[in-house]
Amino acid sequence: xxxxxxxxxxxxxxxxxxxxxxxxxxxxxxxxxxxxxxxxxxxxxxxxxxxxxxxxxxxxxxxxxxxxxxxxxxxxxxxxxxxxxxxxxxxxxxxxxxxxxxxxxxxxxxxxxxxxxxxxxxxxxxxxxxxxxxxxxxxxxxxxxxxxxxxxxxxxxxxxxxxxxxxxxxxxxxxxxxxxxxxxxxxxxxxxxxxxxxxxxxxxxxxxxxxxxxxxxxxxxxxxxxxxxxxxxxxxxxxxxxxxxxxxxxxxxxxxxxxxxxxxxxxxxxxxxxxxxxxxxxxxxxxxxxxxxxxxxxxxxxxxxxxxxxxxxxxxxxxxxxxxxxxxxxxxxxxxxxxxxxxxxxxxxxxxxxxxxxxxxxxxxxxxxxxxxxxxxxxxxxxxxxxxxxxxxxxxxxxxxxxxxxxxxxxxxxxxxxxxxxxxxxxxxxxxxxxxxxxxxxxxxxxxxxxxxxxxxxxxxxxxxxxxxxxxxxxxxxxxxxxxxxxxxxxxxxxxxxxxxxxxxxxxxxxxxxxxxxxxxxxxxxxxxxxxxxxxxxxxxxxxxxxxxxxxxxxxxxxxxxxxxxxxxxxxxxxxxxxxxxxxxxxxxxxxxxxxxxxxxxxxxxxxxxxxxxxxxxxxxxxxxxxxxxxxxxxxxxxxxxxxxxxxxxxxxxxxxxxxxxxxxxxxxxxxxxxxxxxxxxxxxxxxxxxxxxxxxxxxxxxxxxxxxxxxxx
Amino acid sequence: xxxxxxxxxxxxxxxxxxxxxxxxxxxxxxxxxxxxxxxxxxxxxxxxxxxxxxxxxxxxxxxxxxxxxxxxxxxxxxxxxxxxxxxxxxxxxxxxxxxxxxxxxxxxxxxxxxxxxxxxxxxxxxxxxxxxxxxxxxxxxxxxxxxxxxxxxxxxxxxxxxxxxxxxxxxxxxxxxxxxxxxxxxxxxxxxxxxxxxxxxxxxxxxxxxxxxxxxxxxxxxxxxxxxxxxxxxxxxxxxxxxxxxxxxxxxxxxxxxxxxxxxxxxxxxxxxxxxxxx
Numbered sequence: 001x002x003x004x005x006x007x008x009x010x011x012x013x014x015x016x017x018x019x020x021x022x023x024x025x026x027x028x029x030x031x032x033x034x035x036x037x038x039x040x041x042x043x044x045x046x047x048x049x050x051x052x053x054x055x056x057x058x059x060x061x062x063x064x065x066x067x068x069x070x071x072x073x074x075x076x077x078x079x080x081x082x083x084x085x086x087x088x089x090x091x092x093x094x095x096x097x098x099x100x101x102x103x104x105x106x107x108x109x110x111x112x113x114x115x116x117x118x119x120x121x122x123x124x125x126x127x128x129x130x131x132x133x134x135x136x137x138x139x140x141x142x143x144x145x146x147x148x149x150x151x152x153x154x155x156x157x158x159x160x161x162x163x164x165x166x167x168x169x170x171x172x173x174x175x176x177x178x179x180x181x182x183x184x185x186x187x188x189x190x191x192x193x194x195x196x197x198x199x200x201x202x203x204x205x206x207x208x209x210x211x212x213x214x215x216x217x218x219x220x221x222x223x224x225x226x227x228x229x230x231x232x233x234x235x236x237x238x239x240x241x242x243x244x245x246x247x248x249x250x251x252x253x254x255x256x257x258x259x260x261x262x263x264x265x266x267x268x269x270x271x272x273x274x275x276x277x278x279x280x281x282x283x284x285x286x287x288x289x290x291x292x293x294x295x296x297x298x299x300x301x302x303x304x305x306x307x308x309x310x311x312x313x314x315x316x317x318x319x320x321x322x323x324x325x326x327x328x329x330x331x332x333x334x335x336x337x338x339x340x341x342x343x344x345x346x347x348x349x350x351x352x353x354x355x356x357x358x359x360x361x362x363x364x365x366x367x368x369x370x371x372x373x374x375x376x377x378x379x380x381x382x383x384x385x386x387x388x389x390x391x392x393x394x395x396x397x398x399x400x401x402x403x404x405x406x407x408x409x410x411x412x413x414x415x416x417x418x419x420x421x422x423x424x425x426x427x428x429x430x431x432x433x434x435x436x437x438x439x440x441x442x443x444x445x446x447x448x449x450x451x452x453x454x455x456x457x458x459x460x461x462x463x464x465x466x467x468x469x470x471x472x473x474x475x476x477x478x479x480x481x482x483x484x485x486x487x488x489x490x491x492x493x494x495x496x497x498x499x500x501x502x503x504x505x506x507x508x509x510x511x512x513x514x515x516x517x518x519x520x521x522x523x524x525x526x527x528x529x530x531x532x533x534x535x536x537x538x539x540x541x542x543x544x545x546x547x548x549x550x551x552x553x554x555x556x557x558x559x560x561x562x563x564x565x566x567x568x569x570x571x572x573x574x575x576x577x578x579x580x581x582x583x584x585x586x587x588x589x590x591x592x593x594x595x596x597x598x599x600x601x602x603x604x605x606x607x608x609x610x611x612x613x614x615x616x617x618x619x620x621x622x623x624x625x626x627x628x629x630x631x632x633x634x635x636x637x638x639x640x641x642x643x644x645x646x647x648x649x650x651x652x653x654x655x656x657x658x659x660x661x662x663x664x665x666x667x668x669x670x671x672x673x674x675x676x677x678x679x680x681x682x683x684x685x686x687x688x689x690x691x692x693x694x695x696x697x698x699x700x701x702x703x704x705x706x707x708x709x710x711x712x713x714x
Numbered sequence: 715x716x717x718x719x720x721x722x723x724x725x726x727x728x729x730x731x732x733x734x735x736x737x738x739x740x741x742x743x744x745x746x747x748x749x750x751x752x753x754x755x756x757x758x759x760x761x762x763x764x765x766x767x768x769x770x771x772x773x774x775x776x777x778x779x780x781x782x783x784x785x786x787x788x789x790x791x792x793x794x795x796x797x798x799x800x801x802x803x804x805x806x807x808x809x810x811x812x813x814x815x816x817x818x819x820x821x822x823x824x825x826x827x828x829x830x831x832x833x834x835x836x837x838x839x840x841x842x843x844x845x846x847x848x849x850x851x852x853x854x855x856x857x858x859x860x861x862x863x864x865x866x867x868x869x870x871x872x873x874x875x876x877x878x879x880x881x882x883x884x885x886x887x888x889x890x891x892x893x894x895x896x897x898x899x900x901x902x903x904x905x906x907x908x909x910x911x912x913x914x915x916x917x918x919x920x921x922x923x924x925x926x927x928x929x930x931x932x933x934x935x936x937x938x939x940x941x942x943x944x945x946x947x948x949x950x951x952x953x954x955x956x957x958x959x960x961x962x963x964x965x966x967x968x969x970x971x972x973x974x975x976x977x978x979x980x981x982x983x984x985x986x987x988x989x990x991x992x993x
Contacts, residue, residue: 109753257752588984589896590977629898637971644904645971650812652900702898703906707977 003610018219020174031097031252036086039120049110058097067207073197078298088297090262095238120332127331128270139326157274160350161698164632165266171222174253177239185212192232194505201233216496221467226338264337267293271350296335309343311570315351322382341677352428352682395578403580403598424691430679433571434513434671438561447501456538470611482523509671522551577601581683590703604666619676627681716759727850742818783822806893822876835934836910839926841885848877862933892989906973930965939963
């Protein structure tokens with residue numbers, strides 16, 4: 001295990017690395033997404049400002065679409081452009097372009113739209129509480145064992161809520177589209193996670209007006225976190241249509257104030273859990289979960305977020321009698337979408353908080369309850385999948401030992417009796433399935449390609465993007481180490497759909513786990529062929545090169561998942577983690593601070609430990625923001641418009657972090673990207689409960705929420 | 715947008731005569747640049763003044779510490795004069811915004827922007843600072859306590875500029891001082907509320923007290939009713955209920971995206987108690 005420096009480190013530090021807004025093409029003009037300022041209603045009249053000459057602007061609406069007005073991926077139910085009925089605030093009505101950015105801005109500010117307003121559902125709780133808002137795609141896992149609860153069993157029930165979360169990528173959404181009239185082709189350059197989704201989108205909106213679409217990513221992608229999984233489809237579609245009509249390159253880069261309003265967020269959730277626990281054995285005997293997400297205006301990614309959420313909702317526990325009901329609810333707000341964790345952070349917030357609630361009812365240490373019920377070797381998940389090792393137990397044992405949890409649990413209780421300010425300590429445990437859910441990877445059939453040049457340079461072609469997470473360094477390192485070839489002669493080529501095969505989207509913690517391991521397989525195949533040193537082989541067989549190699553993902557035939565019953569192997573391999581959080585609560589200002597977090601993860605073998613550690617640090621901090629400060633919507637005040645009030649943690653807020661990787665079974669790299677986001681929030685909540693004895697079922701734990709909770713009770 | 719860069723301070727005053735009405739003065743730009751970008755400033759003239767070095771710097775003249783309007787927070791924090799003469803004032807500003815903003819944001823700009831949440835104002839209020847206002851031919855001193863008249867309103871006229879801030883050299887000497895800013899995070903945060911206070915205690919009696927709050931009224935101001943209630947009280951005679959009542963006279967917290975009025979009120983109350991009980 002080595003940690004070579006990221007391949008893009010130097011150019012990012014000296015500023016030469018190019019992001020989408022750094023690209024300029026001859027005759028390029030600027031585009032703007034004109035979006036609805038109405039939650040629900042019909043467009044009655046659009047008035048353009050008279051002082052501008054409309055001839056100088058390129059304006060497109062749904063009537064200009066030559067293809068179909070439907071975004072194809074992930075769930076084809078959302079139009080590119082509003083046809084008549086606006087279904088949510090921020091929905092895109094028109095694309096507008098002009099050679100001068102400043103004039104464009106003045107023009108769009110003065111456009112007036114008259115709406116016939118209809119009833120709109122914009123409040124999160126109003127949406128989540130009312131089952132009649134459910135729209136399609138419910139999931140049921142029914143593993144009830146006709147077990148009648150005994151009278152002595154303790155019934156514990158509660159409802160848990162989580163809020164929106166903004167991905168807050170440093171670089172906003174942006175695309176440049178260029179139409180080539182002679183070749184009837186469109187080239188799109190942009191910041192994105194899924195070039196092939198974008199390709200399908202442009203093909204869909206352009207229909208038979210074009211014969212070829214090429215999508216390329218900018219050299220640099222300034223963060224994504226899931227936020228650039230589906231929105232780029234719409235953006236690229238509109239940019240392409242503008243470029244087609246203008247016959248000039250069109251660049252659209254969103255301003256932050258627009259980006260934050262119209263793009264996807266993490267789904268707010270309402271998760272109701274009911275359990276029965278035997279107070280003699282401290283075993284949880286029955287578990288019932290009602291898992292709901294506010295999907296927003298359209299389904300888009302929500303069905304797959306729901307399936308991952310449901311398949312993680314039962315937590316790392318061995319409970320035999322389980323009933324889980326997952327649903328999506330509809331509101332008149334922008335569709336919620338992908339965000340690191342993908343339904344799992346909501347699931348773990350609920351189950352891990354609930355475990356502490358049961359422990360409170362049983363009057364035992366939450367650690368003891370976890371130890372009694374934790375998934376161990378040969379146990380079964382409610383989906384019937386069998387656990388092969390003590391993965392999560394090993395993680396938990398190690399983190400308990402490192403953090404001195406047992407001692408602190410007692411010490412802090414003593415401290416709190418004599419101090420106004422309080423200390424607390426809390427636990428959470430978690431897992432995350434790598435790759436697409438269920439049969440997803442079988443359907444995807446990812447392909448990778450490598451070329452070996454005449455000078456023995458190895459070029460890797462994968463559609464997975466490096467958005468700052470270091471994927472292209474790690475993937476090149478995997479090939480370099482397997483081939484035993486220098487890293488500086490091994491590189492990942494910037495994804496371009498004209499030469500890069502479809503290796504699927506850059507999502508679901510699958511890039512290293514699926515694509516990296518597929519590249520390792522291909523490298524082994526090449527190694528077998530050359531039988532020795534690659535440099536020497538290329539020199540002695542120079543006429544054979546350049547040569548192309550490729551490989552397709554072969555699913556494991558023993559992996560079976562039933563899409564109807566949701567039983568079987570939800571994910572072939574899981575990553576596992578446990579954490580302990582230590583908090584400090586300032587009573588006079590009702591403020592909770594995370595002081596230290598210890599975490600132990602089993603992600604198999606990390607390829608580049610430094611990059612892996614960086615991923616965990618970032619995820620923990622993002623999860624801390626989720627737990628303590630980040631909310632996007634406030635009743636009576638609506639949604640936020642920027643980072644003044646949407647509170648992300650800064651460097652000074654960063655707690656001390658102790659990160660350790662262990663590995664229990666797998667001798668390869670498993671998924672890592674998402675798991676660190678899944679579990680800190682409930683551990684922080686549980687630590688607050690330990691510190692104050694106050695049980696709050698909702699995050700973020702802002703001082704105002706803590707205050708309301710205390711006042712409401714007194 | 716009209717942008718003017720005068721060659722000197724006299725040139726600034728000359729040119730100011732050509733523009734009636736509202737105008738803006740650009741120094742560090744940490745507020746104004748955002749207001750320009752968000753089109754809150756559209757047609758008003760903007761005078762660039764950050765190069766007028768006679769408005770910058772910290773000095774002691776007789777019994778007064780004079781801080782030039784263009785002095786940045788970084789300069790204030792690193793000033794040996796302030797470290798020696800007004801350590802409480804200086805230390806309280808360490809958590810202002812972020813190191814990046816501290817190096818560009820100026821004291822004059824912070825006062826002129828007149829945000830109800832400006833971090834420095836509660837401090838200037840309890841230290842009885844004065845603002846020196848300049849025009850082409852006149853200068854006048856306005857106590858900071860009388861500077862603001864309403865939300866983003868002040869007594870400064872449109873042809874005046876802030877020249878400097880004056881604080882008595884002994885303003886915090888022999889006083890027990892307290893400052894606390896409550897924000898959503900450790901840095902780069904707009905105050906939900908802030909409280910500054912200085913007091914004198916004799917045995918357990920409060921012989922003198924000045925308290926000012928930020929983000930709890932349309933502009934930061936002294937809590938005079940509360941001060942009067944606390945003055946000459948023994949610490950143990952302060953009744954929670956009475957304190958709450960007097961505080962109601964002094965502050966008008968609101969609910970916004972950032973925080974809630976009841977939270978703001980109760981935390982302000984807690985901070986006043988924390989201030990008094992910390993000595």
